[in-house]
Amino acid sequence: MGLLSSSVSVTRYAIQEKLDGPVIETVYNGLCKQSFKEIENRSESKSTGWTSFEKPFKANFEDSSFLVGAYMVFAVRVDKKTVPPKLLKKHYSLEVEKKLADTGRERLSINEKEMIRDGVLNRLLIRIPAVPDIYDVIWNYEESYAWFFSGTKSANEEFESLFLKSFKLSAIRLFPYTQADLASNLTDSERDLFQKLQPTNFVD
Amino acid sequence: MLDIAVSYDRYKFLGNEFLTWLWFMIENDQTLFTKIDIECTALEMGDKISFENNKKESLEVVSIKGDHAGWEEGKLSLQKGSVVTQLNLLYHSGPGKWRFSLKGESLGIANLKTPEGGRVETKEDIEGAILEKIFLLDKAISFIQALFSRFLRLRISPQWETDSIPMIRNWINSTK
Numbered sequence: 001m002g003l004l005s006s007s008v009s010v011t012r013y014a015i016q017e018k019l020d021g022p023v024i025e026t027v028y029n030g031l032c033k034q035s036f037k038e039i040e041n042r043s044e045s046k047s048t049g050w051t052s053f054e055k056p057f058k059a060n061f062e063d064s065s066f067l068v069g070a071y072m073v074f075a076v077r078v079d080k081k082t083v084p085p086k087l088l089k090k091h092y093s094l095e096v097e098k099k100l101a102d103t104g105r106e107r108l109s110i111n112e113k114e115m116i117r118d119g120v121l122n123r124l125l126i127r128i129p130a131v132p133d134i135y136d137v138i139w140n141y142e143e144s145y146a147w148f149f150s151g152t153k154s155a156n157e158e159f160e161s162l163f164l165k166s167f168k169l170s171a172i173r174l175f176p177y178t179q180a181d182l183a184s185n186l187t188d189s190e191r192d193l194f195q196k197l198q199p200t201n202f203v204d
Numbered sequence: 205m206l207d208i209a210v211s212y213d214r215y216k217f218l219g220n221e222f223l224t225w226l227w228f229m230i231e232n233d234q235t236l237f238t239k240i241d242i243e244c245t246a247l248e249m250g251d252k253i254s255f256e257n258n259k260k261e262s263l264e265v266v267s268i269k270g271d272h273a274g275w276e277e278g279k280l281s282l283q284k285g286s287v288v289t290q291l292n293l294l295y296h297s298g299p300g301k302w303r304f305s306l307k308g309e310s311l312g313i314a315n316l317k318t319p320e321g322g323r324v325e326t327k328e329d330i331e332g333a334i335l336e337k338i339f340l341l342d343k344a345i346s347f348i349q350a351l352f353s354r355f356l357r358l359r360i361s362p363q364w365e366t367d368s369i370p371m372i373r374n375w376i377n378s379t380k
Contacts (some may be wrong), residue, residue: 003337004324009314012345068334138338147341148305151312175210175310176219176352184353193360199217200364201223202372203285 002149003053003073003136007150012174014182015144018109019167023141027072028061030166036077037057039130044081047130048158050166051077056134072139076148076159079130083121091120135159146171216309221257222355223288223308225252227275228372240350243298250292250303253278257286279379294346302344311352316344
């Protein structure tokens, strides 16, 4: 569900720290350095990186600007390959049988079995296509906030980790505590009262 | 600042109380919404409320759905000690209508539908469409943030104990 979809899920972030150096150039460099890398025909099972909003399947920040008015608009792409357990078991069993037949032995050591399993998994991962997920990001640098277009915990964690790695800034998810602490302009005395709050009992 | 994971769990009750208060305000004082957004003509319950009750032996989760649902069953659930964990809301401002679900513990916004923007027919239209969509999303997001800030200030004030809790209790118990 991307920014321009008819229905979106949004997680809000506070980004309070500021970048070292010129903003646009530093963000551009961070996006390029951690841009999405394809894993088709390779044995990796997962790849996460930045991609452009307009062309998410061709990460290139030179062809497509990430600046829209006062906002920086880009996306996180996460590709994953999943090997069905039954497929892995089938190829592993065939490989074990072949090894036993080739060597004339009756059993294999734990190490040999692990090596066969890893080899089979790598070969299957090379052949299996990756499934992509794209999550749009809006970053208003001047007003110190970002919106991430997913409410899924794992996707949010990917975004937070990639953001920190790319820009050396913490993206802090806004939930009741952080919303009160960072985004509600509480005075020191109000903050003290807030810290002491306990749940209300609405039932007599 | 507290550790993020600890603070999420420690204060999730606050988000659930916010939703209960919001439901109470929707039924009892619509003027609040106009004070926050002068163009707001109404905030209405949408088509779903979810509750959790952890006062029983095992966690009980209840959802009530329906476009024209009566929410009496929901109040009965509150009488039994449940808390509101998710609300679907309809926000009317100016000529537009926004529909979204708000989750208490995370204040996460899901299934947010804004009024329709202009059509994107050429590549040049995309930038305008993005800005228009950001404006429309920001309208609902800012409204929610302002409501939460209003609730938070009430929640830490003495009026919460003296005025709000008795009124909310009466409202909950008004359904038999």
